[in-house]
Amino acid sequence: MASYHKPEAKVVQELKDIANKLRIHSVTSTAAANSGHPTSCSSIAEIMSVLFFNTMRYKVSAPKDASNDRFVLSKGHAAPILYAAWAEAGLFPVAELQKLRKLGSDLEGHPTPRLNFIDVATGSLGQGLAVAAGMAYVGKNYDKASYRVYCLVGDGESAEGSIWESIYFASHNKLDNLCLIFDVNRLGQSEPTALGHDMEKYRKRLDAAGFHSIIVDGHDIDELVKAFHIAATTKDKPTALICKTFKGRNYPKIEDIENWHGKPLGAETERVLEHLRSLVKNHGPLMLKPQKPLKEDAPAVDITNIKLSSPPNYKLGESLATRQAYGNALVKIAQNNPRVIAMDGDMKNSTFAEKIKGVDAARYIECFIAEQNLVGVAIGATCRDRTVAFVSTFATFLTRAFDQIRMGAISQTNVNFVGSHCGVSIGEDGPSQMGLEDIAMFRSIPGSTIFYPADAVSCERAIELAANTKGITFTRVNRPNTNVIYANDHVFHIGKANIVRKTATDKVLLIGAGITLQEAITASTELAKAGINVRVLDLFTIKPIDKDAIIKNARECGGRIVVVEDHYPEGGIGEAVLSAVACERDIIVKMLAVRELPRSGPPLVLLDAFGISAKHICAAVQEACKM
Template sequence: MAVATLDVEQLTELGRQLRVDAVRAAAAAGSGHPTSSMSAADLMAVLLGRHLRYDFAETQNPDNDHLILSKGHASPLLYAMYVAAGAISDEELLTYRTAGSRLEGHPTPQLPWVDVATGSLGQGLPIGVGLAISGRHLERRGYRVWVLCGDSELAEGSMWEAFEHAGHAGLGNLVAIVDVNRLGQRGPTRHGWDTQAYARRIGSFGWHTIEIDGHDIDQIDRAYAEAIGTSRPTAILARTRKGSGVEAVEDKEGQHGKPVPDSEAAIAELGGRRSIRVEVAAPDGEPERLRPDTGSLRLPVYEQGDEVATRTAFGEALAALGEARSDVVALDGEVGDSTRSRYFEEVRPERFIQCYIAEQQMVAAAVGLQVRGWTPYVSTFAAFLSRAADFLRMATVSGARLCVVGSHAGVSIGPDGPSQMGLEDLAFFRALWRSTVLYPCDANQAAHLTAAMADLSGISYLRTTRGETPVLYGPTESFPVGGSKVLRSSPGDRLTIVAAGVTVHEALAAADRLADLGMAVRVIDLYSVKPVDVATLHRAAAETGHVLTVEDHWPQGGLGDAVFDAFTRVTCVPRLAKLGVLAMPGSASPAEQRQHAGIDSTAIVEAAHELLLDS
């Protein structure tokens, strides 16, 4: 039966139906988390039946509410909700966790009603913050962001970054529904059913908190209405019982992550199968869709021979993008003076989001913003992006489109020392699924690549340098993604030096010294580290027979390995060697750092001699 407005009895029955369908899905799959689904069934029944505003026939309606299942392992509950809403069939529900099914073990945007992939705990609420920022401060729309959280994930630091940011930003359109079912994967949680402990902590961040019995339909309904009526973000702390409704598993340890032992008996205990269909209320009125404005892009221009830091070119190009495109937003981790993202803030402060020193929240907010069609640029020191590695990994599962910029990369930052040096970033971003990795060596190149990122799919990463470097290229030069530039070449070349970023300048200096010694070498600026210019590399290898890579990065996973990978399927492999940072650096000047690391022009000259003498 289909019902438009559900009374308390019908909502109670709907909660039981959601439990039954969660049990059935897990039983059919032989795996899953039905008990985690059963504890939150009443919470979701009331949300679906009375408070969610969502047009399932028009998923792109910009006024739709957003529901994020932060406790992504409770996916059977979410899929049971979709059955109740008429979005999927009962037959599809029973394909849960099988090959080719849209109903994966944890939700992904393969389903049109899922905004982002979840399953790695502690991510749903921070992403919800990004969505709420968009609705409240950028789009100024009336949609609400509902996030179902588990009590176990409140141990994650990213959750508290989210609570802090949302409270400070006054995100009254954000509701965290915390399923306090007391039991985690291996036993009781830190605070068990002490919802007051959670309320004190969350309330201290400026949130409105409501403590309820998560199985009392009236209390749940009143809590949602109260949340909608407040101007602050709201956390509903619902005391529930894991496995609720089935005596064999209710509030029992050792039942996490496995089907209910006797599914048929459990279904009977829950009153059997039901076929309630809910007509979920759609948003009011005709939606006015947001259409970004695009004007003429005027990138900054730098004179050849001048010395300009690529981080400066990034900042000035980002500001130009902000003026030309209304969809571009910038997120900073309180280092905008250093990364130069503050240039964007100066021209488009309304689209500049300060996340402070909270890199996980910064990346998560960007993921939420891109759901709403924004083109987010996230920037901080390359080293600090490692704090948000899991968020970036999960962003690829979501198919998110992010522009990420890491400054102060490599030993070339100088005396600050290793805590500030990004030496693993190229390896990490290369490893991300369908990512793009760019490493400019001069200002004009950096400006062009900054602009190119805005139209790339997936996660794109731009590595910038702190110090000033000579401008090599003219302003009309083009830098296609996947390309490279051959800076030195002659018919008599005996070796190819492949570099990127700051080491391009060291490679050119080394080539000049080798030429004075009568040794002709080719120099390739491999500014696109992923994808690499395979054709140019193969041609250079065939013509010179030797390839030497040099990078301001650990030898593992960076530029050298990107070049080596380009030769994995060829029948004739050139002699290959690579230079990278081998020892833990300390404090020294940039030139001293490159010398100590063995990646300066002198080290390149020596390596070239050794490579050719050994052949």
């Protein structure tokens, strides 16, 4: 083992003292809040002490410096001890810890990036390792920097399949800059965990997954210091420290006892504090300095003002699938900025994400069929503004990762999602492959932006806009070809609709998107033959929706709107339009949507069978004209 030096006795003692000080802060802050998880904090006190005051390299004054080591607390309910570690390191006054969980305090019950030392929100268990793996992937392959990534996972959450998706991803990509720390304290929330303290079983599973695994006494400072050194010198595979710990460590008559999860210590508080204080040898200022020598080798990165390397170049009437236009746009923005990356779940030849390989094969990350890890890795990759990430797969498969996407919004992440194969228009593959809930899902995400381009031109511009948009974006792309309806120089804006058909005598406003906008255009032609003129509006973005344009054009069309969408009615475009006009008088809205469980069949046949084809639009317009 390269240059390992056992720490001096006085260093070991101070690290022990720090661990118990962190326990004291965890007890007092949760007591002040009258809620929290002090026993879950106690099991990791020595781990946190060694990490923050011996192992990790970071600037206390700049917690998110690009060259700092990263730490992800996946078991987010142990937030009080994380806050305590940063306070003891000197980032903010220790007295602030008493504001834990108070309204107006950023020391929330689980970590969020409201705090300048938190990269991502955690607390929905099983997600932190994917984020850490994304950070480590960027550090190793793009930044090529010396910073390391540490992720602390609870043994209870290791039952989550997403944890094992991330373990396999990290192993497959040889992320030797990643250290996974298992806090095996045996007790879950309501009963002991499935494996308890069977440390060998954890080791065998992690070894089989391709990790370098080390069983450690999680309360032994010497063992932890040595194990972290081994992790830092292990090459070509990630390391897992499997730490045997005890919940409520050093809390007399509480340690390793059931039914203390998620509870302040109540009447036991003073007794426990008295014992903890008796364990601290040095109550004065810390001798150890938390900031270790830092190699500032993470390169400067600029991910602003990303543009297409060349404008769209299509012919009016040309037929091309928007999923293919997504691939074209991805290439163009990747040519413009070296930090644009793409990742997919083994669908890259269907979503056309693989086109980025033609620019730089290293900027494509294959996450295989593990969508929860796919989303988490993307969130990690975008932390500290290191990359602009595009995540693609079939729209329906993103529903599997809804919790990760939801947590991404809480994390204030900037990840761009692209969902293809949406709606019944995909055809013969059948309902399991049809994204019919995706708009509803992404509409519910705070701060999200939803693009639904109608043709190749608007799709390229949507991707360009998404790359520069804060927060989560979702671009819905179609499998079938659609006709190019926009000139290559058309200017698109987020939240601004476009009128694609209009006369002075329009009777109804037709609103569609993607494939159904094309059907609406066809319907408008047929209706004109029958002497009924209609206006056709392309929303371009479903969220934010262009409320003003909808209301203005609806009034000019007699207050009649027909919305048609290849989506279930719940939460879709129709309901978005209804929300936009809800407070307006004398506007009626008819909604055409997929209202029953679909089935396999040719795309055009399915559009007709489920009531969203041009024929059904014509019928709906004729009914609306009678109202």
